[in-house]
Amino acid sequence: MKFNFKKSYKFATISSIYISLFLFILLLLLQFIIIEISFINIFIIVVSTFVFSFFALQYRVEKFIYQRVKKIYDDVSLLETSSFRNQPITTDMATLTREVQKFAKDKKLEIETLKIREEYRREFLGNVSHELKTPLFTVQGYLLTLLDGAMDDKNIRKKYLQRAEKGVERLIYIVKDLDMITKLETGDINLELSEFNIVEVIQNVFDLLEMRASKKNITLTFDTNYNSKILVFADQEKIQQVVTNLVMNSIKYGKENGTTEVSIEDLVNNKIIVRITDNGEGIEKKHISRLFERFYRVDKSGARSEGGSGLGLAIVKHIVEGHDEKIYIESEYGVGSEFSFTLEKIK
Numbered sequence: 001m002k003f004n005f006k007k008s009y010k011f012a013t014i015s016s017i018y019i020s021l022f023l024f025i026l027l028l029l030l031q032f033i034i035i036e037i038s039f040i041n042i043f044i045i046v047v048s049t050f051v052f053s054f055f056a057l058q059y060r061v062e063k064f065i066y067q068r069v070k071k072i073y074d075d076v077s078l079l080e081t082s083s084f085r086n087q088p089i090t091t092d093m094a095t096l097t098r099e100v101q102k103f104a105k106d107k108k109l110e111i112e113t114l115k116i117r118e119e120y121r122r123e124f125l126g127n128v129s130h131e132l133k134t135p136l137f138t139v140q141g142y143l144l145t146l147l148d149g150a151m152d153d154k155n156i157r158k159k160y161l162q163r164a165e166k167g168v169e170r171l172i173y174i175v176k177d178l179d180m181i182t183k184l185e186t187g188d189i190n191l192e193l194s195e196f197n198i199v200e201v202i203q204n205v206f207d208l209l210e211m212r213a214s215k216k217n218i219t220l221t222f223d224t225n226y227n228s229k230i231l232v233f234a235d236q237e238k239i240q241q242v243v244t245n246l247v248m249n250s251i252k253y254g255k256e257n258g259t260t261e262v263s264i265e266d267l268v269n270n271k272i273i274v275r276i277t278d279n280g281e282g283i284e285k286k287h288i289s290r291l292f293e294r295f296y297r298v299d300k301s302g303a304r305s306e307g308g309s310g311l312g313l314a315i316v317k318h319i320v321e322g323h324d325e326k327i328y329i330e331s332e333y334g335v336g337s338e339f340s341f342t343l344e345k346i347k
Contacts, residue, residue, distance in 0.1 A: 016053035020046045132174060139167035177311040181294060184318035189238075191322060195346055196236045197229040198274065202262050205243045209251060218254050220247065223263035230264055230272065231346035238319045239343070243274070245312040246339045250278035253337075270347060275340040283331040291329060292317040316341075 024046045142164040151157045183189065199222075206220040213220050232239075243262075250260040263275045283291070290296045294314045320327040320341045331337035 013054060015057050016050045019053045020050040023049050132171065135167040135170040135174075139164045139171075142167070174311075177315065181311050181315055181318065184315065184322065189319070189322040191235040191238065193233060193235055195231050195233055198232045198239070198264060198272070198343065199226045199230050201236065201240050202243055202264075202274075205240060205247050208244065209247055212248070213251050213260070216251065216254060217257045218251055219259045221259065221261055223261050226264065232272065232343040233346055234323055234343055235319075238322075242316050242319050242341065243276070245316050246276045249312060249339070250276055250280060250337070254278050254280035266345070267342065270345050271342050272345045273340050273342050275338055277336065277338040279336040282333040282335050283329075283337055284333045288329060288331060292327075 027045060142160040146157060146160055150160060202222070209220065247260060247262075254260060258279050260276065260278045263277070265273050265275070267273050287296075292313050294311055296313075316339075317327055323343070325342045325344075327339070327341040329337065329339050
């Protein structure tokens with residue numbers, strides 16, 4: 001069993017030895033110069049002085065340091081109730097210094113985390129406000145115009161009501177996506193896993209988005225002919241949403257007469273990777289780390305003119321990670337981007 005010798009005891013012991021040694025030398029000198037003192041008496045006086053010095057120094061050190069250390073612990077424990085209040089107060093300066101440094105480091109990290117969260121919260125609220133404000137004001141503008149007398153004109157009334165309806169649809173779209181990502185972030189993903197052909201799902205997405213792509217003359221294509229089925233085990237509806245969001249993104253940021261190409265490759269451990277590649281404008285490196293944040297947009301103005309809720313990539317990330325899979329992005333500004341994600345393959 002290791003004996004834990006307090007550093008304050010060590011301090012008192014060494015100090016007592018110095019005092020006792022000084023007294024011993026002094027008594028020896030006195031013995032030879034002035035008076036005759038037996039060695040036993042000298043030994044008794046030195047030992048007594050050592051004991052007295054030890055306890056006197058220990059008491060003074062404990063009292064002197066303890067009062068100041070206790071004040072430090074009391075001040076710190078006001079801020080941190082879990083770490084310091086449950087520990088005995090120590091007069092060991094090395095231990096105290098280490099504890100205070102650890103406390104300061106933890107608090108610094110906590111403050112930095114809170115600052116990041118506060119900035120994220122402020123930015124998120126600003127983005128939500130902006131996303132909802134635009135369609136709301138649009139709907140309000142058309143309705144006020146109609147109420148001010150424009151409804152008397154049948155043609156204008158129909159046109160304005162149709163535009164107001166589009167604004168309401170955009171609001172519903174944003175609210176639905178907000179509701180979905182809230183459920184995803186709280187773990188309420190409710191996956192309905194089944195076997196399905198991923199090639200068929202991708203082809204369905206191509207068919208759904210063909211008209212949107214044709215407006216920019218963008219070609220949606222596979223990298224090769226997949227004549228046989230590629231069966232995966234996942235939630236078919238949610239994976240189709242992942243592919244849809246990624247292909248829509250490639251169309252949104254793709255260039256005129258461009259291409260969006262999808263490839264499916266085998267990986268190890270019964271995994272495949274689905275790659276969606278475009279030759280659009282690409283993404284600057286400074287944006288890549290934040291692409292999957294809610295409402296984050298690379299092009300603040302152009303992206304909104306294209307529509308969408310600004311939650312597409314955030315939803316994609318949560319769905320993929322909800323399957324315990326990975327999503328990746330590679331992009332070169334001015335060249336194009338590639339989003340890819342893994343899935344479990346059926347043998």
